[in-house]
Amino acid sequence: MAPALALLLLCQVALYTTVTSKNVCGRPDVADGIEELTLNRVYEVGDQVNLVCERGFLPSTATPRKLTCTDTGGWTPSDLACSREFTGPLDSHSAGAILKQLEFLNCYNHPKVEGVSKTGEKSRCSHDGTWSNPPPLCKAVNCPLPKSPRDGRIVFDKPVTGSTTMYGQGWTYECNPRMAPSYERGSCMADGSTTEPPLCREVSCTIPTGIPNGFITFAVMRQHGYKETVKYACNEHYILDGEAEIQCQNSGNWSSKPVCRVPCAVGIKRGRIFYNAKKLWIGDLKPNRVLHGEHVAFYCLNRAERCGYPVASTCNDGTIPIPECFEEPGKVEYTLRAKTLPSEITMCATSPPARPA
The missing domain is CATH 2.10.70.10 (Complement Module, domain 1)
Incomplete structure (x- = not known):
């Protein structure tokens, strides 16, 4: 029996060697x-x-x-x-290049761009080490002085001398009182031309209206002309969000009104919080009010370490989320075993990662 078993095993080894003897490449x-x-x-x-x-x-x-x-x-x-x-610089007019990066072809020092490439066009460093677009040719550009609008004037950003101005020079169009320009800004452009003067026309904005939880500090209830302003404020304990002053624009619309953000009530009945640099029992927060944007810390329990740690929450327009880790104590625990609450026991050396409130 033993010789037969040995012969069988020998045949299997020989068969395996035959099957796997074919060479392969890794x-x-x-x-x-x-x-x-x-x-x-x-x-x-x-x-x-x-x-x-x-x-x-x-x-x-x-x-x-x-x-x-x-x-x-x-x-x-x-x-x-x-x-x-590495692809080398395009030529002396380019800013240089870096492998695999896009090169922005721009001219500086009051340029005028001529040739195939235009200002801002991209040239890519190709796999064969060449650039996909030729470089532009940059020349200095001067523009004739812009024309003033009828019933208005021009105010330059920088002093101008002579009969020309340089590329990039900008200015503001102004109109006579009670009139507004159809657009306010102009400039010397890369092709050597200047912005056409706008039209000056009478513009008025509707009678200003109030805002929720706020009021207009002072304004005559009438239509307002271009660039006239109105100022807002909020009721007590409400926080102004946005520009307090709005302006009548050249479109005949007011700029965006501000918003008065609502204060928050801390939504727990029992427990201790940290607010305004003080540790307070919630019953001592009188009135129960936190202003928009203010922070309140709630105390949570690290069960593994048997220590407490604070988790901050922020009042956002009337809502202050309670952290998930905060557990409001029952009446008996709050009254008879207050010293065992997370806010009263040893504070943790480090706070565990807090889940979003």
């Missing part, structure tokens, strides 16, 4: 810069692999770069090398 070793993501882990004899360089690398040879898996389990040699290629 993933070929490649140099830096050669793309590896497309390579398999195992290849059979006769399989071929085309090697390519990674983006941003240039090949050392233009000849075929194929490797073949041989019956010895090795690969045929390859002389391919991939070198990192």
